Amino acid sequence: MTTRVVLVSPATSPELREARFGGGGSVDERGAARARAAAGSLPGAVRTLISPSARCRETAAELGLHGLDAPELAPLDVGRWRGRTLDEVGAAEPEAVARWLADPSGAPHGGESVEDVCARVGGWLESAAQVPGRTVAVVEPEIVRAAVVHALGIPAAAFWRLDVPPLTATELSGRAARWNVRLGSPL
Template identity: 45%
Template sequence: MTGTSLRLVAHGHTAALRRARFGGADDGLDEGGLRAALAQAQAGADRRGPLGVNATCLSSPAVAARQTAAAFGLLPTIETALADCDYGDWSGRSLEEIAESQPQALHDWLSAPESAPHGGESVTAVRDRVGNWLDEQQEAGGRVIAVTHPLVIRVAVVHALGLPLATYQQVDVEPLAVVRLTSRGARWQLRLGAPRAG
């Protein structure tokens, strides 16, 4: 079986992300997010490419993900499995607003991954979608760069490592973080370390 090298890249900062808003109207990168993405891309170019060469690039349909890929000089193919969670009625609203207006619903959502009080996707549904996609990547092999959302990366790591879904809350993914997963067919491995030159 062909090995798989997968780099999951979190998109840069958006206004909604800075304001802790659920989903929203698909903002693009804000000025600071674009600057940071370009700076990280330049630093990577100086080290001969932290994201690797000869890799297929995929992206969430979101504007911020596509702009992040472009800042890295990548031309992605849109992959709907990498889309952010559908937050339903909560889209565009802040965590504080929901905590004030629907405290029980927020508690349910945070404590039960199968819950979707907002009428959109549950975290379980996101994990199932992303997990199926990960399994397909493992079977296909090759080198893939996937630009997506922090929540998608969190559930991807949990699925790849076979952890209980509730542990996704213990995985923090910062904007522009790069998470590397590799596989030779039996299981995924999480690889941490500095990018290698050459």
């Protein structure tokens, strides 16, 4: 049985451009227009899942996707840094930011570590492998990174080296606990 999982990254938002941690804000008009233009471009799926962030819900709606909320695919929990920009946190806590970016087991913000999110998403991906057919999920970029880290069995230290542009699809296909990855196809 082959399983296919298509992970769609959401449209742009002001928070994305500001490098704001877990801002949870809405997509901007340009991102919404790009998503509407891409509606119908995704393959059919046996199930559609949507991360609980506003950006993912709005992107899914603009793409014409109706799906189930997927709390297991929630964005990385950045604890007390939530809502702040990388520049703000970097100025206030430079050592903590450096440690967080260098150490996948670190969570100086009090939320999840990169290893934690990779384990959470890896567990979800293995359960998704039991569902035949195609799953489409609209998720934040860090969830795409975590899935790729798990699927390829690469170290969590590679997490920050994976770029996930807005409105791209990353497809994972697998059978018998072996995954292949097709990265970042534009919608």
